[in-house]
Amino acid sequence: MPELPEVETVRSRLAPVLSGRRFDRVEIFDPRLTRPIDPVEVATELEGERISDVGRRGKYLVVGFESGRSLLIPPRMTVSIRHTPPDALAVDPYRRAVVRLDDGSDVVYRDVRRFGTWLVVEPDELEPYLAARIGGEPLARAFTPRRLAERLRNRRAPIKSALLDQRTFAGMGNIYADEALWRAGIHPLRPANTLAAEDVERLTRAVKAALRAGIARHGATLRDYATPDGRRGRMQHTLKVYGRSGEPCERCGAPIGKTRVAGRGTWYCPGCQRLDVGQAARRSSRRPSRSRRQSSV
DNA sequence: AGGTGGACCCGAACGC
C-alpha cells in the first residue's frame, strides 16, 4: 500500500525521465479512473501537455505541466507505475492507462483494486484541493514536535488513528504508522491528547526516521508496489513490527502482538509499547542511556 | 465536532 516512502520513490525515479517530455497519446481503459468525468475527455485534455516537474504531496503524485495544470494521482492501494521502452510490457488485465511520451517511451499505469484515480486540476485548484485533504509534510523542517503537539492536543482518538488521518500530517499509512509508534515506544491505542511533550518529541523523530528508512530502501513491496523500473522495494525486510506477530521484539525480546485500531491490523510490542501510566520510567530503565535510545530512533 | 464503521475493490488466504 503505497505510503509516503513508496510515492516518493516513484516520484524521484520518474522526475528525471519525465521532465520536459510531452504527453503524445493517452489511453485510459478504466472509466473508474477518472470518474465522474469521461475518460476520453480527460485523455484528450492531457494530450499535448508538456511535463514541467513531477512532485509529491503526502501520498499524492503530482505531475505538473508547463500550462500550469496538474495531474493528481493518489495511488491508494495497489497502483504501480512503470516507465518503459514502447510496448515493452505484456498486456495484463490490470493495466488501466498508458501514456506515450514524445520520446517514444511509455508510462504504464497498473492498478489491481481500482482505488487509484486521476484528476486534472487547473493552476488555482491544486492547493485548495490538497489543503482540504492533507496536512503538512512530515519530512519538512517545519514539522516539529511543537507543530505535532498542536495537531494532537484536542484529539481523544487513539494515536494511531491520528497518524492515519492525513490532516494531522500527510503521508502515513498502516505500515509506517506501526513502525513509527514502535520506534517511539508508544502504544497505538494511547489517546493522542495524553502524550507528554517528551512523547511527542520522540514520536516526531520516529515518524521522520521511519519514513526516511522506507525511502532509503525504495519502499516496501508486500504485493503490488514496484519502482518505475519494475524493481521491488527492500523495506519489507527491515520492518520492526508490521506483519511480525509472534517474532521477538529486537529491542526487548517480547513477542510482537497484533490488535486492531481504527479498523486496521496493528502490530506493536507489548513489552516496550505500554498503554498504562508509568510506562516512560519502565522503558527508560530498560535502556542505559537516553542518547543511545534516541540513536535507535 | 470528533470519531467510527461501511462501501468501494479484488486477489489471497482460510475453512469446510
Next chain:
DNA sequence: TGCGTTCGGGTCCACC
C-alpha cells in the same frame, strides 16, 4: 480438490 467466505487497506461519506 473445490468452492464459498473472510480479510485487508486508503479514502470518502453517512451516521452517532
